[in-house]
Amino acid sequence: MDIIANLLNGSLVFSTALIFAALGGLISERSGVINIGIEGFMVSGAFFSAVTAYYAEAAGFGAMSPWIGLIGAFIFTVIFSSIHAVASIKYGANQVVSGTVINILAAGSTFFLVKMIFVGSAETPLLTNVFHKVRIPYLTDIPFVGKVFFNAYPTTYVAIALVIVLHFILFKTPSGLRLRSVGEHPNAAATVGVKVNRMRYIAVILSGSVASLGGATIVMTMNGNFAHNTIAGQGFIALAAVIIGKWNPIGAILAALLFGVAQAVKDQFQIFEFAATIPTEIFYMLPYLLTLVVLIGAGGKSRAPKALGEHYEVGKR
Amino acid sequence: MKLNEIFKRESLFVPIIAIVLGLVLGALVMYVGGYDPILAYHSMITQIFGSTFDIGETIRTIVPLVMCGLAVAISFRAGMFNIGVDGQIIMGSLGALIVGTQIDLPPFLHGLVAILVGALFGGLWGALVGYLKASKGISEVVTSIMLNFIALYFSQLVINQFMLQEGTQRSQMIKDSASIQMSWLSNFAGGARIHWGFIIAILAVIFYQVYLNKTKWGYELRAVGHNPHAANYAGMNVSRVIVRTMFISGVFGGLVGAFDVLGVFKYVAISSTTSGLGFDGIAVSLLGGNTAIGVLLSGMLIGALTYGSQGMSFGAGVPGEIIRMVIGFIIFFVAAPGIVRLLFRPFHKKTKKES
Known part of the structure; x- marks a missing residue:
């Protein structure tokens, strides 16, 4: 039982980053703007959090600096998300192309800046202040559940709170209804007075900032600094989580948790005796194979927002 | 060639102008970052065409x-x-x-x-x-x-x-x-x-x-x-x-x-x-x-x-990643030709007046 609790607890670490990234992707796609650029936003978040936290440390903020890093990621990623927003909403650029541009630009410019700021170094200095696991009093003592959920990094709690908030906003408030309507049928939404493009701007920019927290989480809980391989494909896995989760926040986090568990399995499988005879690569493959099998079993007919990828033109029917 | 043709979406000029703009923007980034863009592009061209080995690679x-x-x-x-x-x-x-x-x-x-x-x-x-x-x-x-x-x-x-x-x-x-x-x-x-x-x-x-x-x-x-x-x-x-x-x-x-x-x-x-x-x-x-x-x-x-x-x-x-940025800029300009048009609008108006 303890082993399983540890496993699930470990998987939360991996899942948290994916949850942020998937939520980010979901916000944008629900408004009808495809977001291939999640990977780029994560890179941006990882970079800006590492740099702002580094300077916050230098300025003597101590234990507060990882939080300042998160805020830095959230704010500065607007630079990239606004590029995606302006290109795809105002100038009608193909949204896949514009997202790809974000991926290329984010990777190129952050690595460039790292080498520029930290003269020739390929990665940012290791941070001394990072997040540590927080035990929530009393709740941690609940058998099993306490061990799994209530002894985690602060970012995990933020992510789970965000899922609940986002689900509430999307499905229980007028703003959420407007956001969804813009993604389903922008012209109909416009007819009843919703400002389509404004809604989409908000969604895309928020999307970038939320996804950036995913990158920041990886820096602030696992790696402690930013290097060229800090973000390696997690953004695309988050994208897959959005699609597998059928563009629904709860679905997306379940998918993210699934990936997290599989990721944790591959890191912790050594503790099982029977596993020693199985080649490691099988475990590495597992999460992705599992996803494919789940998708094939589910028939995969997931329904994307209807206007996803369509440029909104006033008066078009 | 008339400048107006730049503004046709189909024309070959959008990619060409996008490439030029991308390289210029890259130079700007290098300049702001305290590097020498002319030396950088010069060494880039030397690397590409410098020897038969380089051309082969x-x-x-x-x-x-x-x-x-x-x-x-x-x-x-x-x-x-x-x-x-x-x-x-x-x-x-x-x-x-x-x-x-x-x-x-x-x-x-x-x-x-x-x-x-x-x-x-x-x-x-x-x-x-x-x-x-x-x-x-x-x-x-x-x-x-x-x-x-x-x-x-x-x-x-x-x-x-x-x-x-x-x-x-x-x-x-x-x-x-x-x-x-x-x-x-x-x-x-x-x-x-x-x-x-x-x-x-x-x-x-x-x-x-x-x-x-x-x-x-x-x-x-x-x-x-x-x-x-x-x-x-x-x-x-x-x-x-x-x-x-x-x-x-x-x-x-x-x-x-x-x-x-x-x-x-x-x-x-x-x-x-x-x-x-x-x-x-x-x-x-x-x-x-x-x-x-x-x-x-x-x-x-x-x-x-x-x-x-x-x-x-x-x-x-100069960190080689600058070229990734340049490639990103180029694709960005190709994908959103409206921005290229916006940048050239002052010239566009002038030519209209002349003609």
């Missing part, structure tokens, strides 16, 4: 980019987004590696068989994505991402179990008979690793042009890309077109993998990530507008810039 960089560009472009034309080229490359490498290390054949024939098996591995890997989309309706974006990782670990598994070079993190070397290096050309180019893939890439561009525009299958492909429902209504077998297209796309990817093993490295290194070439292929195909000649030209541009960027860091101390 530039060509070697261009070949996989063109092939990956074609792989992405052909799926785009059928209305699909293939992020799975990375996985197809890995499968192609694996296929070529198996033939190259495990089988004995006479020279030339050995290389040919290895290339064909590599292409087949890549093609089947691509076709799997097509099949899952056509029969189960699963988004090709998701399956190709998953299959990238599965290919990566599957290839590691096979190499670790059967073909590992003792004490290293790479496979055994392929047999000499399977090499596809063009040694006479390599010697001429000062040892640059030029291989037969260079010829195959040119043939692939021609194939792409002819297949898409002159054959019945190509016509079906484009019809499905425009509107699968209409294509279905017109009596085309949409599923078959999707699987077939993804097979061809995978063959292009598989060939890239085979070239790397047989022509460049002679072995497969065990790496923790995929090569990322498939993602560069997305950039190539987008910049080239998914046409044969466009992909060829943009592959040449991006390949030359990428190889040249190494010279920037040696020659001018």
Whole structure:
């Protein structure tokens, strides 16, 4: 039982980053703007959090600096998300192309800046202040559940709170209804007075900032600094989580948790005796194979927002 | 040439102006960052054209980019987004590696068989994505991402179990008979690793042009890309077109993998990530507008810039990543020609007044 609790607890670490990234992707796609650029936003978040936290440390903020890093990621990623927003909403650029541009630009410019700021170094200095696991009093003592959920990094709690908030906003408030309507049928939404493009701007920019927290989480809980391989494909896995989760926040986090568990399995499988005879690569493959099998079993007919990828033109029917 | 023509979306001028703007913006970034942009571009050009060796290595960089560009472009034309080229490359490498290390054949024939098996591995890997989309309706974006990782670990598994070079993190070397290096050309180019893939890439561009525009299958492909429902209504077998297209796309990817093993490295290194070439292929195909000649030209541009960027860091101390930014800028301007128009609006008004 303890082993399983540890496993699930470990998987939360991996899942948290994916949850942020998937939520980010979901916000944008629900408004009808495809977001291939999640990977780029994560890179941006990882970079800006590492740099702002580094300077916050230098300025003597101590234990507060990882939080300042998160805020830095959230704010500065607007630079990239606004590029995606302006290109795809105002100038009608193909949204896949514009997202790809974000991926290329984010990777190129952050690595460039790292080498520029930290003269020739390929990665940012290791941070001394990072997040540590927080035990929530009393709740941690609940058998099993306490061990799994209530002894985690602060970012995990933020992510789970965000899922609940986002689900509430999307499905229980007028703003959420407007956001969804813009993604389903922008012209109909416009007819009843919703400002389509404004809604989409908000969604895309928020999307970038939320996804950036995913990158920041990886820096602030696992790696402690930013290097060229800090973000390696997690953004695309988050994208897959959005699609597998059928563009629904709860679905997306379940998918993210699934990936997290599989990721944790591959890191912790050594503790099982029977596993020693199985080649490691099988475990590495597992999460992705599992996803494919789940998708094939589910028939995969997931329904994307209807206007996803369509440029909104006033008066078009 | 009238300046007004810049403002036609179809014109060739948008890409050309985008390239110029991208390079200028890159120079600006370098200048602001305290580097010398002129020295940087000078060292880049020296790196690309400086010696016959450099020209040869530039060509070697261009070949996989063109092939990956074609792989992405052909799926785009059928209305699909293939992020799975990375996985197809890995499968192609694996296929070529198996033939190259495990089988004995006479020279030339050995290389040919290895290339064909590599292409087949890549093609089947691509076709799997097509099949899952056509029969189960699963988004090709998701399956190709998953299959990238599965290919990566599957290839590691096979190499670790059967073909590992003792004490290293790479496979055994392929047999000499399977090499596809063009040694006479390599010697001429000062040892640059030029291989037969260079010829195959040119043939692939021609194939792409002819297949898409002159054959019945190509016509079906484009019809499905425009509107699968209409294509279905017109009596085309949409599923078959999707699987077939993804097979061809995978063959292009598989060939890239085979070239790397047989022509460049002679072995497969065990790496923790995929090569990322498939993602560069997305950039190539987008910049080239998914046409044969466009992909060829943009592959040449991006390949030359990428190889040249190494010279920037040696020659001018500028981080080579600046070139990634330049490539990003260029695609951005091509994708949103409205911004180019906006930048040129002052000139545009002037010419109108004059005329």
